[in-house]
Amino acid sequence: MNVTIHSAMLPQDDPEAALRFYRDGLGFEVRMDVEYQGLHWITVGPVGQPETSIVLYPPEATPGLTEDERRMVAEMMAKGTFASINLAADDLDAVFARLEASGAEVVQEPTQQPYGLRDCAFRDPAGNLVRIQQRD
Amino acid sequence: MARSPAAEERLRELVTLRRVRDRIDREYHQPLNVEALARDAGMSAGHLSRRFKAAFGESPYSYLMTRRIERAMALLRRGDTSVTDVCFEVGCSSLGTFSTRFAELVGVPPSVYKQRHAEATRGIPPCLAKQVTRPIRNREARAA
Numbered sequence: 606m607n608v609t610i611h612s613a614m615l616p617q618d619d620p621e622a623a624l625r626f627y628r629d630g631l632g633f634e635v636r637m638d639v640e641y642q643g644l645h646w647i648t649v650g651p652v653g654q655p656e657t658s659i660v661l662y663p664p665e666a667t668p669g670l671t672e673d674e675r676r677m678v679a680e681m682m683a684k685g686t687f688a689s690i691n692l693a694a695d696d697l698d699a700v701f702a703r704l705e706a707s708g709a710e711v712v713q714e715p716t717q718q719p720y721g722l723r724d725c726a727f728r729d730p731a732g733n734l735v736r737i738q739q740r741d
Numbered sequence: 742m743a744r745s746p747a748a749e750e751r752l753r754e755l756v757t758l759r760r761v762r763d764r765i766d767r768e769y770h771q772p773l774n775v776e777a778l779a780r781d782a783g784m785s786a787g788h789l790s791r792r793f794k795a796a797f798g799e800s801p802y803s804y805l806m807t808r809r810i811e812r813a814m815a816l817l818r819r820g821d822t823s824v825t826d827v828c829f830e831v832g833c834s835s836l837g838t839f840s841t842r843f844a845e846l847v848g849v850p851p852s853v854y855k856q857r858h859a860e861a862t863r864g865i866p867p868c869l870a871k872q873v874t875r876p877i878r879n880r881e882a883r884a885a
Contacts, residue, residue: 676748683755684796685762712763719815726766732759 609656612648615688615733617661618679620645622730627661630707631692631700641666659690661731682732689734697739701725715739757782758796761789762804769808770832775801806842809833813843817855824851 617623620638627633627649636658637648644666650658664678681687694700701715704727712726712734724738744752761782765773778801779789793801809831816827825836828851833839843851 679744679748679752680755683752683759685759710760710763712766714767719818728759728763732756 611656612658612660613690614660614662615690615729615731616664616678616682617645617647617729617731618663618682619730620647620661623647623661625707626704626709626727626729627659630704630709632703633659685728685732685734687732689736692735692737693740694737695740697723697725697737700737754792755796757784758789758793761793761801762797765801765805765808769805770812770830772832772834773805775805806833807846809839810843810846813839813851814847814854817851818858820855820859824855827851 624635624647627647628635632652633649634652635647635649636655637646639646639648644663645661646663647661648658649661664682665675670678678687697715705711710728712728713724715723715725717723722738724736726734726736729735761778764778764781775790776786779786782789784792790800790802793799793804797804799807812831813827816822816830817824822830824840828836828839831839840850843854847854849857
């Protein structure tokens with residue numbers, strides 16, 4: 606058995622802003638952009654790693670959500686408590702500089718953590734926490 | 742699926758509050774205070790404190806001090822910095838306030854914490870000591 610992680614789902618509420626962060630800031634390639642009734646499902650991923658993707662999805666299109674739940678999800682995204690992802694990079698400082706220069710919101714400069722790893726953190730435009738650690 | 746103006750306004754406020762919280766995470770070691778945070782967010786200090794607490798469950802001041810004390814715990818465990826130096830390094834300007842809030846959160850004053858920790862990890866390899874003493878956010882000490 607060989608199971609890989611194929612795609613992770615992160616919510617987005619502004620497709621253009623999401624592309625600026627993941628494509629222009631982080632340098633990911635855009636693998637698919639599915640549009641349906643004005644909503645976008647955008648598949649992005651690191652160049653050279655076609656087997657792993659992130660799908661930036663519109664959470665309001667999730668079937669079976671009540672009006673209250675839809676509002677709650679939007680509020681949790683706005684306050685930054687809904688979703689997050691951890692990435693790793695060979696050159697953390699270069700990735701940090703590039704994302705910062707793209708105008709992304711910095712949450713934490715590259716920092717040596719007391720538990721051993723060195724990492725930084727950003728908010729993506731939808732409020733997701735994107736933490737990036739230095740790969741050994 | 743269109744949102745009402747009131748709902749849009751509410752989301753905008755939450756984004757503002759999130760940015761204040763992220764800024765505390767980023768700049769906690771600087772001499773931040775609630776007045777400056779509020780001014781930059783375009784709110785009065787009282788309004789920011791109330792809305793932040795309603796959104797995140799604690800006031801911005803409390804969140805700032807929690808971040809500082811988490812960092813202080815890590816520095817004290819390292820063992821090579823005095824309590825006074827740690828207090829200033831994490832952005833506190835008053836040793837008294839720092840020690841009081843530290844004791845509230847951790848259960849013991851910083852001096853005792855430093856001493857106990859030096860004993861607790863003596864003989865343990867540093868890489869392992871790091872793992873087992875990793876601070877856990879927002880877990881306050883239980884009342885004695």
